[in-house]
Structures are given as C-alpha cells and as structure tokens.
Amino acid sequence: MAELDLCIRNARIVDGTGGPSFFGDVGVAGDRIAAVGRVEGGFASREIDAHGLVLAPGFIDIHTHYDPQICWDRLATPSIEHGVTTAVMGNCSLTLAPVKPGQSAKLVAMFSRIEDIKAPTFAAGVPFTWESFGEYLAHIRAGLGLNIGALVGHSALRWYVMGADSQERVATDAEIAQMCRLLEEAMAAGAIGLSTSYVDIDENMKPVPSRFADMREKIALCQAMAKSGRGVLQTVPYFIDVEEQLKNIAELGELSRASGVLCSLAPIVSSPLGGDAWRRSLAALEVEREKGGRVYAQSMPRTFDLNIRLSETSFLLFGLPTWNRFMGLALPERVTAFGDRANRAQLVSEGMLIAPLLMAASVGEVFSAANRPFAGRSLLQIAGELGVSLPEVMLDLALADGLRTEFCIRGAIHANIESVAEILSHPLVHIGASDAGAHIAQFCGAGDTCYLIERFVREHKKMSLERAVERLTGELARDWGIADRGVIAEGKFADLVLFDPETIARGPEVFVGDVPGDANRYLRRAKGIEAVIVNGEITLERGSYTAARAGRII
Numbered sequence: 302m303a304e305l306d307l308c309i310r311n312a313r314i315v316d317g318t319g320g321p322s323f324f325g326d327v328g329v330a331g332d333r334i335a336a337v338g339r340v341e342g343g344f345a346s347r348e349i350d351a352h353g354l355v356l357a358p359g360f361i362d363i364h365t366h367y368d369p370q371i372c373w374d375r376l377a378t379p380s381i382e383h384g385v386t387t388a389v390m391g392n393c394s395l396t397l398a399p400v401k402p403g404q405s406a407k408l409v410a411m412f413s414r415i416e417d418i419k420a421p422t423f424a425a426g427v428p429f430t431w432e433s434f435g436e437y438l439a440h441i442r443a444g445l446g447l448n449i450g451a452l453v454g455h456s457a458l459r460w461y462v463m464g465a466d467s468q469e470r471v472a473t474d475a476e477i478a479q480m481c482r483l484l485e486e487a488m489a490a491g492a493i494g495l496s497t498s499y500v501d502i503d504e505n506m507k508p509v510p511s512r513f514a515d516m517r518e519k520i521a522l523c524q525a526m527a528k529s530g531r532g533v534l535q536t537v538p539y540f541i542d543v544e545e546q547l548k549n550i551a552e553l554g555e556l557s558r559a560s561g562v563l564c565s566l567a568p569i570v571s572s573p574l575g576g577d578a579w580r581r582s583l584a585a586l587e588v589e590r591e592k593g594g595r596v597y598a599q600s601m602p603r604t605f606d607l608n609i610r611l612s613e614t615s616f617l618l619f620g621l622p623t624w625n626r627f628m629g630l631a632l633p634e635r636v637t638a639f640g641d642r643a644n645r646a647q648l649v650s651e652g653m654l655i656a657p658l659l660m661a662a663s664v665g666e667v668f669s670a671a672n673r674p675f676a677g678r679s680l681l682q683i684a685g686e687l688g689v690s691l692p693e694v695m696l697d698l699a700l701a702d703g704l705r706t707e708f709c710i711r712g713a714i715h716a717n718i719e720s721v722a723e724i725l726s727h728p729l730v731h732i733g734a735s736d737a738g739a740h741i742a743q744f745c746g747a748g749d750t751c752y753l754i755e756r757f758v759r760e761h762k763k764m765s766l767e768r769a770v771e772r773l774t775g776e777l778a779r780d781w782g783i784a785d786r787g788v789i790a791e792g793k794f795a796d797l798v799l800f801d802p803e804t805i806a807r808g809p810e811v812f813v814g815d816v817p818g819d820a821n822r823y824l825r826r827a828k829g830i831e832a833v834i835v836n837g838e839i840t841l842e843r844g845s846y847t848a849a850r851a852g853r854i855i
C-alpha cells in the first residue's frame with residue numbers, strides 16, 4: 302500500500318451514501334481517500350484514534366452568502382467549525398462579479414440591503430480589484446480554508462450588461478447573447494451555476510435586475526451554463542404569495558426541462574402565517590418531477606429565530622417606512638430620531654404591523670442598569686405590566702440602551718417539529734437555506750449542519766444518522782454536480798468530519814465585533830466536532846484552526 306499521510310482508526314464510518322454505518326479505518330494519501338476498512342498499522346505519518354466517534358464526509362452547505370466575507374476571511378468562519386468543508390456562495394442573484402471598474406457601488410448597495418452586510422464593511426474588507434467572475438475567483442482562491450462552489454448572480458450579471466436598464470425592461474437578443482457568453486466564461490473559470498431571484502427588492506425598493514428577465518433570457522442562460530456539462534439554477538421564489546410561488550415552481554420545471562439543469566428553490570419554511578403553503582409547494586415539486594423536471598427546494602433544520610437590535614440592521618423593519626428610514630441613519634442621528642416624541646405615534650402605529658412577531662420576542666442582552674430587570678423576560682409580559690403596546694416597550698427599552706438592546710424572536714417561524722421534519726424528510730427537499738454569512742447582525746445560519754443531527758437525529762429521532770449525513774453530503778454532491786466529494790470511498794477527495802454523535806451541537810449564539818468596518822455579527826461555536834479535514838489536510842482540530850489552507854474552488 303502507498304504511504305499514508307493520515308489514518309483515522311476505529312471510527313464509526315457513516316459514508317454519506319445512506320447505507321448502514323460500519324466500524325473501521327480511513328487512510329488518506331495526499332488529498333484523496335486511499336483506503337477504507339481495515340488499514341494495517343505503521344503506514345501513516347499521522348494517526349487519529351477515533352474510538353467512540355463518527356467519521357463522515359465533510360458537510361456541504363449549498364446556501365451561503367460568504368461572497369464578501371471570503372475576501373477578508375478565507376476560512377468562512379464559523380462554518381468549518383460546524384463540519385462544513387464545501388460552501389456554495391453567490392446565492393439569491395447577488396454576487397460581487399462581474400463588475401465594471403468603478404461600478405461596484407450598485408452591487409454593494411443591493412448586497413447590503415438584501416443580505417444585511419453593511420456598506421462600511423464592504424469599504425473596509427472588499428477590494429473590488431476584479432472585473433470578470435474568473436478574476437474574482439482568482440482573487441479569493443489563494444489561501445482558502447474550505448472548498449467554495451460559486452454561483453454567478455443573475456442580478457450582478459444583468460447589471461453588468463444592461464446597467465440601469467436592467468431594472469426597467471426585458472433584454473434584447475444582443476444583451477442576452479452577451480450575458481450567455483459571460484456566464485459560459487464564468488462556468489469555464491470554475492463557477493458552479495447561476496442564482497436568480499423572483500422576489501428581492503433593492504436599496505430603492507425596486508425589484509432587483511433578475512426580476513425583469515423574461516423566459517427567453519432565463520432559458521438561454523440555463524442552456525448556456527449547461528454547455529459546461531454541469532450547472533444549477535438557484536432561485537428565491539415569490540414566497541409572499543403562495544399562488545405566485547407555485548407559478549415559480551412550474552416555471553423552474555420548464556427551465557429544467559429546457560436545459561437539463563437542476564433548479565433549486567430556497568427556502569421552503571413552515572409558518573403559522575403561511576398555512577399549508579409548504580405542503581402545496583412540495584406537491585408542486587412532485588408534479589414537476591413527474592413531468593421530467595429536476596426542481597428541488599431547500600429548507601433548513603433551524604427554527605427561523607431572529608434577533609433585532611435597533612443599532613444594527615433588520616429586514617423585519619423593511620416594511621415599516623419610518624422605522625426603515627431611521628435604520629438608515631448613522632447611530633447618533635438614529636438615537637435622536639427614534640427618541641423624538643414627535644415621531645412616537647407614527648412609529649407605534651407602524652410597529653403594530655410586526656406585533657405578531659414581537660409577541661414571540663424576549664429581551665436578550667441589555668446594557669443599562671434601568672433595563673437589567675427586563676433581561677430574559679417576554680416583551681409581551683413587560684408590555685402588559687407597563688400597560689403599553691409592544692412597539693412602545695421595544696422603543697423605550699432600546700432607547701435606554703442607546704438602541705443596542707437585543708430582542709430575541711423565538712419559535713415563531715419554521716418551529717413546528719412535525720412539519721419541519723416532514724419538510725426535511727421529503728425527497729425533493731435539500732438541506733440548505735442556511736444563509737450563512739448573511740444577516741449576520743440578526744442570526745448565525747452556520748450551525749444548521751450540527752443542528753440537523755442534534756435536533757432531528759438525537760433529540761427527536763426523526764431521521765437516522767446515516768440519512769442525516771447523506772442529506773448533508775452525498776446527496777448534495779450528486780445533485781449539485783460536486784464531483785468526487787460527499788462520500789467516503791477510495792479515490793474520493795478526503796473531505797472529512799470527525800464528531801461525537803452524543804454531543805454534537807450547534808452551540809449558543811454569541812454577538813461579536815470582529816467584522817471589518819467596525820461591524821458586529823452573531824456566531825455559533827459548535828460542540829462535539831473533533832476534527833475537520835479538507836482535501837486531506839487537518840484544518841480544524843478540537844476547536845482550533847491549524848495552518849492548513851487546502852480549500853479549492855470546486
């Protein structure tokens with residue numbers, strides 16, 4: 302046998318195929334798995350005794366927004382800590398390339414607005430030294446800690462070709478041809494597919510460029526990317542209205558049949574407000590499947606919990622015009638505006654629109670002595686005791702803390718364990734939609750991988766460990782065209798995660814100030830992850846990053 306660089310012995314191997322786990326060793330030579338089963342002693346330069354631990358293929362997260370963060374943080378923290386060895390970014394029609402010299406402001410404005418990454422963070426952390434998508438990939442490639450699959454954002458592509466017209470009209474034949482040529486070039490440079498959006502609005506409340514595309518443009522783009530032999534179309538549906546969402550699913554079926562590419566709709570969530578929308582959506586996916594389309598949805602194991610701090614950003618407040626306007630001010634002016642009694646009546650009446658969510662809110666972190674007695678308590682209870690409305694109590698508490706008070710909305714959306722388990726078990730649903738790297742001052746999406754095992758395998762026994770691992774690895778690699786990854790087998794890339802099935806957990810959210818441009822984010826530190834191996838290199842061991850940076854553009 303060839304010399305091994307690494308041998309993990311006595312593991313319970315869950316190989317990502319969905320088949321029963323088995324006990325054995327896995328040998329690694331270079332960046333590949335060289336042996337599985339019983340590996341004779343004395344060959345490897347590094348040995349790990351994995352007694353009591355599970356060895357699985359590295360997890361794949363198909364829905365992240367690390368496009369800006371990867372510029373200053375090649376580890377895409379904290380995803381690797383949650384066992385992720387491959388992250389797909391560029392979702393929801395938004396990427397930072399292609400971009401014409403001097404025209405990055407539009408991409409930054411859209412990204413800031415839709416994904417809640419602040420403009421000062423872009424200014425401090427994203428250099429925009431590239432124009433083409435390939436040049437962007439070349440920029441981020443050096444020193445990657447994990448594998449990156451990069452979708453091309455349809456809104457970025459359309460803006461590049463059509464400028465401001467991209468938010469006014471359908472494209473001409475010549476413009477479509479140019480978009481197709483750029484997409485083909487991006488695929489040749491290593492892109493994994495295209496992302497689009499049927500719902501998002503930009504910084505001026507205008508639909509994003511991708512929403513002005515007609516079917517000839519969408520079919521042409523799907524066929525163009527399919528020429529590369531792979532390609533996925535990810536899309537955000539018009540989830541505000543289920544009838545529209547069902548039409549979106551039918552359209553994705555048509556696109557898939559016309560081009561052969563897989564279409565991925567994100568997210569599907571169960572919510573008391575949405576009623577049976579999720580069930581009807583799953584049924585619509587089945588209809589497209591019967592007609593020969595490859596249309597999948599993404600859903601996440603995480604209850605859609607959010608934190609609001611009026612000192613940060615919050616997409617919950619987009620629909621409240623006065624709140625939204627004040628949230629756009631610099632902090633000192635924001636404090637004045639929210640505190641001005643002349644604005645109070647308007648703020649309160651608008652705030653009642655989100656009262657159903659505020660009913661599920663509790664007070665988290667507080668800063669002033671006056672607020673200390675309220676920490677940990679339900680906002681509804683406090684409002685009742687004080688005899689004021691929910692928006693009023695929120696404003697008063699926030700003002701006492703210079704707007705920094707944390708309000709934690711828990712258990713309101715995607716919370717019903719039975720419904721979520723049914724969604725997560727559906728064969729046309731992929732585990733995704735983590736949104737890691739986005740909305741970072743509201744929640745931490747990284748951690749969904751551990752949470753699937755923690756909550757749905759260990760706590761609620763809704764899924765076997767083998768099936769959960771398959772959902773996070775082999776199935777995604779196969780369906781998304783990620784070659785030679787996602788399973789533990791000889792000859793495959795050695796992307797591996799070693800964890801304790803009894804303790805693996807996503808960990809609590811913590812709020813930290815480590816984002817460029819003097820910004821903050823929520824993080825989760827996983828529990829029970831012993832080691833993460835990327836392309837044969839131990840990248841994380843017992844919670845600490847090594848010097849290895851073996852990630853690739855895949």
Ligand SMILES: [Zn+2]
Binds near residue numbers: 392393736
């Ligand atoms: Zn997204």
